[in-house]
Amino acid sequence: MNFPILSSLILLPTIGALFLLFSKDKNSNTGKYVALFTSFVNFLISIYLWYLFDPSTSTFQFVENREWLKGFVNYKVGIDGISVLFIILTTLITPLCIISVNNTIKVRLRDFLIAILVMESLMIGVFCSLDLVVFYLFFEAGLIPMFLIIGIWGGERRVYSAFKFFLYTLLGSVLMLVAIISIYWIAGTTDIVQLYELGIDTKYQNLLWLAFFSSFAVKTPMWPVHTWLPDAHVEAPTAGSVLLAAILLKMAGYGFIRFSLGLFPVASELFTPLVYSLSLIAIIYASLVALMQEDMKKLIAYSSVAHMGFVTLGIFTITQQGIEGSIIQMISHGLVSAALFLCVGVVYDRMHSRLIKTYGGLVSVMPKYSILFMLFTLAALGLPGTSGFIGEFLILMGAFKDNFLVAVIASLGVIFGAAYMLWLYRRVVFGNLVNKDLLKIPDLDNSEKFILWSLAIPVLFFGFYPEPLINTIEVSVNDLIEMYNFNLNMYGPEVQK
Amino acid sequence: MNNLNFISPEIFISLSIMFLLILGVFRKNGSSLIHNLSIGFLLITIILILNNPFETDVTLFGNSYVIDNLSSLMKILTLLGGAFVLSISTKYLKISKIFLIEYPILILCSILGMMVMISSNDLMVFYIGLELQSLALYVLASFNRDQLKSSESGLKYFVLSALSSGLLLYGCSLIYGFSGSTNFNIIGNSMDSTHYGLTFGIVFILVGLAFKISAVPFHMWAPDVYEGSPTSVTLFFAIVPKVAALTVFIRFLYVPFFNMIDQWQPIIIFLSIASMIFGAVAAIGQGNLKRLVAYSSIGHIGYALAGLSVGTNEGIQSSIVYISIYMVMNLGLFSCLFMMKRNDQYFETIDDLSGLSKNHPVLSLSLLVILFSLAGIPPLAGFFAKFYVFKSVIEQSMYFLAIVGLLSTVIAAFYYLRIIKVIYFDEEKEKYDTDHSVWLKISLTFSTLLILLYFIFPSKLVEIVSRINLI
Secondary structure, eight states: OOSOHHHHHHHHHHHHHHHHHTOSOSSSHHHHHHHHHHHHHHHHHHHHHHHHOOTTOOSOEEEEEEEEETTTEEEEEEEOHHHHHHHHHHHHHHHHHHHHHHHHOOSOHHHHHHHHHHHHHHHHHHHHBOBHHHHHHHHHHTHHHHHHHHHHHOOTTHHHHHHHHHHHHHHHHHHHHHHHHHHHHHHSOOBHHHHHHHOOOHHHHHHHHHHHHHHHHHHTTOTTSOTHHHHHHHHSOHHHHHHIIIIIHHHHHHHIIIIIIHHOHHHHHHHHHHHHHHHHHHHHHHHHHHHTOSBHHHHHHHHHHHHHHHHHHHHTTOSHHHHHHHHHHHHHHHHHHHHHHHHHHHHHHHHSOOBGGGOOOHHHHOHHHHHHHHHHHHHHTTOTTSHHHHHHHHHHHHHHHHOHHHHHHHHHHHHHHHHHHHHHHHHHHSSOOOOGGGGGOOOOOHHHHHHHHHHHHHHHHHHHOOHHHHHHHHHHHHHHHHHHHHHHHHHOGGGOO | OHHHHHTHHHHHHHHHHHHHHHHHHHOTTOHHHHHHHHHHHHHHHHHHHHHSOSSOOEEETTTTEEEOHHHHHHHHHHHHHHHHHHHHSHHHHHHTTOOOTHHHHHHHHHHHHHHHHHHBOBHHHHHHHHHHHHHHHHHHHTOSTTSHHHHHHHHHHHHHHHHHHHHHHHHHHHHHHHHSOOBHHHHHHTOOTTOHHHHHHHHHHHHHHHHHTTOTTSOTHHHHHHHHSOHHHHHHHHHHHHHHHHHHHHHHHHTTSGGGHHHHHHHHHHHHHHHHHHHHHHGGGOOBHHHHHHHHHHHHHHHHHHHHTTOSHHHHHHHHHHHHHHHHHHHHHHHHHHHOEETTEEOOBGGGGTTHHHHOHHHHHHHHHHHHHHHTOTTSHHHHHHHHHHHHHHHTTOHHHHHHHHHHHHHHHHHHHHHHHHHHHSOOOOOOOOOOOHHHHHHHHHHHHHHHHGGGSTHHHHHHHTTOOOO
């Protein structure tokens, strides 16, 4: 395979963005079609990539290796079973975001599309980079477009939220940069494949792990550094919230699997109790906070914190089920939270209010909307038959294998999750129609229907038939765990279970 | 005679200064001509330097003057900086009614002084170069003599700078007293590093040099002088003398006093940390862009010093890479400042940028790129500058310096973000004029593209700089 398919995936959206940048008109629909076309082509390429992908091996495929910083860092990209799913998630969500700008973005449409496309490039870059420096570059560069998306097109407190988002993430990440440079001096390379083979000296692992953790914990977000997320979600425009929830948060989960487990097995073993506790706090605390929210977007934001708590929990069980569950949970949460934010966006565009008390009785005016919203609500709380169930179930299975008490507490979170999601749904969709303004609003239009159905189909499909997902990741996860245990036995017998 | 070949650039620039002076006397209204000629002379000087074979290290005039890779590269940076400053500030000078023949000539004088400083291998030669550039700079700072602020800043700079020169000279005399020579190599060879006298000498000289590059705690002059001077002079202050002073810093620390690294390393680390933190924190409250640039340049000098404190060739190289990228970023930033003009009046507070993105999308996009780069966000050039510095810092396991430095980038990011917020998130004001000179547009485009596309070929600059090996 000589054609640089990954690089073209990364570059294509940026080329689309450049095309938009040099186009004359600022608000016409042509720009939108250009953006939609590029991102859709990107989606097709990524599906083709999945088709070409060979799931029977965990070695990195489609690897491209070019000299970049001379004698020091190579531009190296490649994918394994874990990254390919995230790439497809990214390329699926982006065109949907672009369709959704129809009603939400009224000013400077062209600039918004440019930001979204650049963002797509960077996110794909994060998921396929095989060098720590390249990874950091993509990881951090994503801050710029997201800062602008929140700040320019956001709600009332957009400036505060944009700053908070930017500074929190940057603060976490600079420590990771120190760690990356240190790894270069300790191991002599920043190439992940080589680092996997070489391993990192045990005595450095703890500090390095913590430095990476500081970055990923902010991005996940884990309790207690999650506070930027509700602000950012609430103030961002719908498409921004969708990108943030569906993909940006997953970078951290992906980072935990790829780097924390892969590079620092001894430290990961040592810090597992820490991650467990923070995850459990996140699950319980965020669920309780979500119960009390008046603002729909904030509620979903807190539910994201809780769901990501499950993800980190599953990753650090270091069992086949746990990690597979986490990956599926991330994909599923990517689809479901995106859909929920879009659902909120739909009613927000009509009523310009995100408060739950504005609504009530929507089922009689927007029946189609109510059906889809219910589907996603149930998927969010993990009803069997939706993709949410597969993820949570596998994570809990992994957790039971590892630690009974942790699993029991986490299961409580599932119950809370059902409580706040169903209560939200009841208050918004059922009940008496009190607010008379609601009578005037139309049901879903075609583009909204299209967006929500394109998310609903995979949610249902993978809920009943998760085989394609599991097949893709199985070997990669299995080999990762084997490598993890092997390194643990070799370098850190004293901390072995 | 052979010696003279090597210093042909210096000779050429001295001759052109005299020529321009005479021309200025005999031609009335010749400002424009002299301005353009001096840009041409600067460019010719660059060609002359490139003509010298890069590989050879030559010492001239009894080992007191040295031409090596370091000096050639830094001279080219200085000359390029000077040429850009002259070419983009024409319109500003005309509107501020200070478009006089003395302006380019003074800039040439100070550049000549810097070239002597950069090449000096002897305390006496170094001091002569330093004074030549400083005297020209005093006059430049107060060039807009009808304005109170400009005169004030010139005077302030003169008094404080004279004080620091005095300290520096005292340091030189101490070193001469304890080592018996003013030549860098002889000092280095004959040095008995246990002498407290020498340590004192180093400290005094470092204080003097730290003043010239405005490192904390010798930075007090910078904000006032930057604000008071004409913008074009501020630009010159912000980029060109720093290059020269940093070169002297490098040569002074690594040639005669490399053996005493234990003594000077803590001082440089302190200067670096203090500058990084102070530059970041103090800039937060500023409303005037020129003052803000002053504080941000204090911070940036902190990073350059961090690379210098390491004590390896990689450290020196990273520091030079840093200062080169910093030059480009400041050039872009000031090009934007020169474009903030409405009805023949220039604006320089942050509020004047309000909503710029709606009226001037291209200008705002450039500012966005430059500001994010100054904040050190990848994939822009400013990130790589910091990356190289911290790479060399961490190589020597100086984790404390690295972590403090990177945390202060987060604080610094705040005030850069504040400007971006004003440009992009706030309500628009009146439009600015768009009749900019071609040179201004070229320099803005050039610097923006260089910053934006640096990541495609990040090794080019490093390759050039890696020829500099002092140890």
